Amino acid sequence: MSEPSIFFEDVNERQGGFLRRTFLMGAATGLGLTALTARLGYLQLIETDRYRTLSAENQFNFRVVPPPRGRILDRNGVVLAGNRPSFRVLVVRDETKDLDGTLDVVAKLLPATADRRRQLLRDINGSPRFAPVPVATDLTWEEFSRVNLVGADLPGVMTDMNEVRYYPFGGAFAHVIGYVAKVSDKDIKEIREAGKSPDPILLNPGFRIGKQGVEKALDEQLRGSPGGQKVEVDARGKVVREDREGDRPAIPGKDVILTLDADIQNRALEVFGTESGAAVVMDVRNGDILCLVSAPSFDANAFVGGIPSRLYRDLSGYERRPLLDKALSGTYPPGSTFKTMTALAALEWGVNPAERVSCGGSWRFGGRSFACWKRGGHGSQNMHEAIKNSCDVYFYTMSLRIGPDKIAQVSRAFGLGEKFDIGVAGQKKGIVPDPAWKKRYFKRPDMQTWYPGETPSYGIGQGALAVNPLQLCVMVSRLANGTKALNPRLIKSIGGKDLPPGSLAPNLPYSKEHLDIVRGGMQAVANDRSGTAYRASQLGLGPVLMAGKTGTAQSRSYTAGENRKGAGKPWSQRDHAWFVAFAPYDDPRYALAVLVQHAPAGGARDAAPRAREIMRTTLLKDPEIRARIEQRMTTDAPPPPIDTGEEPDVMAPPVVDAPVQGRPE
């Protein structure tokens, strides 16, 4: 190709200059191309990994797959909080051409969304523009298909099925288990303040967080961790392909098993009717809480989808306070149920239980008259009789003799004024007063002195003393157990891992004889024909007997000579009624405390019958107790009672052996 002729031919200045400059141009172009090649080398050979990552981030999206929330079960595996499927319609703002128009079409298909239009717009505009925001949930199959049929062509409208928290028992467990609801800014702030970084799944609209009770306390364990679905998207975020192999499955939350028993819990809520109060049942052998009810209750399901504000106003405005967990967060004077503590304190400090105190219906001290609940007086009372009859004068006398410090010491040993570690928040400590407490609590020096006149009312469970129903149930459990300072346990296991039982506790520092005297008194309350709660305490379960103690606690101070009958007074001015009990008396297994707030009559009439019903349910759920009752019934069928000493042709002596059979521990 080379043609030497041109180098010799027509050689003039113009051509020479041109050739030199063309050569320079060629060189410059070569340099430029070399620079481009160098840049290519840098991008494609050196920085490859960085750009591969960027490209993959472009290409693949992880669609969050929310984890199924862990279930909450009762001790027998009954589901207390589960998940149920819900058909939803969602709107993605970024994909709609015209949000208003889209919502118009949705409203035509689902008229209910028209009413919530403003709320929906706020939700949608408040979320990231590419996030699907639920506009309607819990659709019927018919509604769902209608939307699917028409909405499929509507840009920005999606339908799916997700899981929604569901509380099959509605109100019975509302306080213990709590509920889940939308994640609020406050929740995020709380997590940040606790020094943790909030899980990104929480920012997903439609995700729910535990707000109360177990749902809140164990939220992290119940939540699980979200999975990811790997999808290939184009530049507009539209899903082009799903990559099954790249999926990361969601890890479901852990199941939580509670010590509660659904049957007992449900029955307990039932027996309250419209009354306000609380009931706590514990197993005195291991501290398991079988029932933790606060009445009236509310339907936790109403909170899951966002509670209508009118319903919320009604709930929070009702004077019987359904939203308050009275079993843990309400503190009340324990009234006469506290006499068990005063009696034990007296015994510990040397009072002879046989010593008699004369009750004339009232008692004078320091220029004041203290009345006994029985106007005519009980006459001469020893300790057993005083407990049985709940004689106030006896306990006025004894408490004054031993002083407030000793009463407080015993009460604290039995769990009053204590916050137990049961895994949920919301317990109120209450007050177990003594002179040291007064000094701490009051600022004004004249208020700090303990006046001797305070001690007698302290001895009968009034005054500054305030306890919550759980504490009172722990008190009875410890009395019934007789050895252990049992701790209550509410959460049995998390994700299959058992939590330590409440029986891992130190022994009580009190002698068995003294405890037996107090328990004997309680037995008489329930089973002596003259006991304060004889009628209301008969279980009707053969040999299985209950021991208990009534209490009627003033919710305010009475003016002199005022009629103390509750009926006819406004609800909030009535006394509180208590009943604490344990059963079976001869081999204690279950303890309970029942509070009826502002009861119309009193401990024996309002609290004890409810307690009896709850206790019956509890006992009948126990197969060993059931066996004992049924054995007695079949062996007893013909007249001869067991304790006649006559031995018919029955092999085993039934009553004596029965409670021993198959004891687990």
Next chain:
Amino acid sequence: MTSSAMTRPGQRERFSEKIGEIDWRFAILLTVIAGVGVLMLYSIAGGSFTPWAGNHLIRFSFLWFLMLCLALVDLRVWYAMSYPVYAIGLLLLLAVEVVGEIRLGARRWLDLGFMSLQPSEIMKLGLVMALARYYHNISAKDAKWSWKLLVPVGMIGVPVLLVAHQPDLGTAILLALTGLVIVFAAGLSWKVIVTGVVAVGAAIPPFVLFVLHDYQRQRILTFMNPEADPSGSGYHILQSQTAIGSGGPLGKGYMLGSQSQLNFLPEKQTDFIFATVGEELGFVGCFVVLLVYGLIIASALRIASTSHSHFGRLSSAGLTATFALYVLINGAMVMGLAPVVGVPMPLLSYGGTVMMTVMIGFGLVMSVRVHRYLELPRGRGLF
């Protein structure tokens, strides 16, 4: 092939002789690039000849034959056409100022009824031809430094300003650079060149601050720091670099480039097609493509240097410079070395107007090759 100037009279005028003088190797190199273009356009359409690859192939085939026909057109005809083409280009640019159609915010197109015309493309040819003709007729001394250089300054300046006013900064710069390359190749004094470079360097900051449109300034700022606004105007550069870089040494495979297939790459069929080459064919593919471009430019410059006429030399050198500038500017832009200006990769990018300009230009280059022995007398033309 004839290798000597010793030919019988009239021999070179013969058609068969001219066909033999055609630089087939050059024509094939162009076909290689256009072929890669067809392949890439087929790929980014998701494996379809519509909407781009088929058109590209048809246009190129047509223009390739047109180029061969133009190669046979006598250089004297080209010479004679120089000023008229320039004049028509200038008139059309003025017409665009008055009645031009606004597309994508810029007034660049002239609607002729049956087709849309971008007068700046005609001007790319016209300017090169007119300058070559002008320099053909002045002495080397004058070309070095004299008052006669005021004419080329005007010939370059007027269309550049008109195009810049549309506004189409990319084409304006390209036109200016092409013109300056001819002025340079014609023998401008080095002293003047150095002074000029210094002066331009000093003028750039005030120009950027006071003359540029906001979007033009934005593009330059974005180029300096694309990460500052990754989803806004930095998007193009970032996505393009990502596409190229993620290709690695051997590429992701033909039709497997996620950046281009999933539309992350903007203007993937036009200005950013080279990024698709980088993504799907990798460093090796890019290198081969750049090498072919280099060979095309080298061959074209060689043709320029073999011409016996100054018009032939300057026009083919100028057209080669235009082509080389396209390649370098587009390459630098796609790889993040230059701001985003609307300059396509010639023959690879989809787009009929630019392809037409390039192929007609190469028709002239090939004609220079065919008529390289032709001595054009000064100051003569058909018109």
